[in-house]
Amino acid sequence: MLDLPFDLPAFAPGSVWLAGAGPGDPGLLTLLALHGLRGAEHVVHDALVDGRILALIPAGVAVESMGKRGGAASARQADITARLIELARAGKKVLRLKGGDPFVFGRGPEEALALAAAGVPFRIVPGITAGIGGLAYAGIPVTAKETNSAVAFVTGHGPDGEMPDEFDWDALARGAPVLVFYMGLKHLDRLTSRLMAAGRRADEAVAVVCDAATPRQAVLETTLAEAAGAVERAGLKPPALLVVGPVVALRRQLDWWMP
Known part of the structure; x- marks a missing residue:
């Protein structure tokens, strides 16, 4: 063996x-x-x-x-x-x-x-898990000394396919500088709107990573306010990860992977 x-x-x-x-x-x-x-x-x-x-x-x-x-x-x-x-x-x-x-x-x-x-x-x-390994293949660390000492992993939809209702969005928005959403594309417009209503900046950096760690990997960098429209224009489809926060900017130096 x-x-x-x-x-x-x-x-x-x-x-x-x-x-x-x-x-x-x-x-x-x-x-x-x-x-x-x-x-x-x-x-x-x-x-x-x-x-x-x-x-x-x-x-x-x-x-x-x-x-x-x-x-x-x-x-x-x-x-x-x-x-x-x-x-x-x-x-x-x-x-x-x-x-x-x-x-x-x-x-x-x-x-x-x-x-x-x-x-x-x-x-x-x-x-x-994709929220660590998949983002690494996109050149995005989930923590870095100069940006954050906490990260939150969040599901974008519950077992019924709808956006979970149990979130305390204010606490989530304040709780960690970096948020990583799994399965977030279906409700992306509502998700980003809730984060901004809870206090996250409209111009905060966002990356959407589709088909992570495969030859089909695609990465879109945008902002919280523009994310839903940018994803629609790009025609991106699940499976996808959404990462919000300062670690997205590190991709400029850390985008290492080629399929």
């Missing part, structure tokens, strides 16, 4: 590994995630897992797409969870492969709780 000076855990039959595939680039897979890919008998993957990562799955392994994409036909979460339990109870080594990190704005906790309730053994394999 992997020639390493230490042992990786055995993938036991009848168990499920909930693994993060990272933001896109196959090189960002962890050793443990790659070990799981090579040891699994059945892989159930999300829509956002890069095709180059799926190409690493050995021949003969069953591969099942159960992707969830906002605004598109998707498998129901209950069906995905039931399928994982069914496969594990059939004695399979099941890898549930999710984009980014399974415990960051994903349904990993929900799936793990269901597995635990069903008595199915599982392992969590963390991945590099």
Whole structure:
């Protein structure tokens, strides 16, 4: 499998590994995630897992797409969870492969709780979340000594696809110099308006990063007031990250990546 000076855990039959595939680039897979890919008998993957990562799955392994994409036909979460339990109870080594990190704005906790309730053994394999790794590929750090000592990671929509109502927007706007929104394009106009109403400057720097860490990566630099219109004119589509704050300006020196 992997020639390493230490042992990786055995993938036991009848168990499920909930693994993060990272933001896109196959090189960002962890050793443990790659070990799981090579040891699994059945892989159930999300829509956002890069095709180059799926190409690493050995021949003969069953591969099942159960992707969830906002605004598109998707498998129901209950069906995905039931399928994982069914496969594990059939004695399979099941890898549930999710984009980014399974415990960051994903349904990993929900799936793990269901597995635990069903008595199915599982392992969590963390991945590099897009809000860190994807922004790094755009040349944007989430913290820097000269700009910020705090960052907030925020979801742009809830499980129902709508913008979450539970936010204290005033506290969010004041709480961190840098805000990173996942899945924020659908409600971008409302989101930016709420931030400005809560006190963020209209001319504050914003970057929108689409298809981060893939050959299709696109980055748009704009301002909070202009972001919604600029995204519409550019024709940008999800998946996308929105980062607000002074770290965006560092991209002028740190834009290192070429597809």
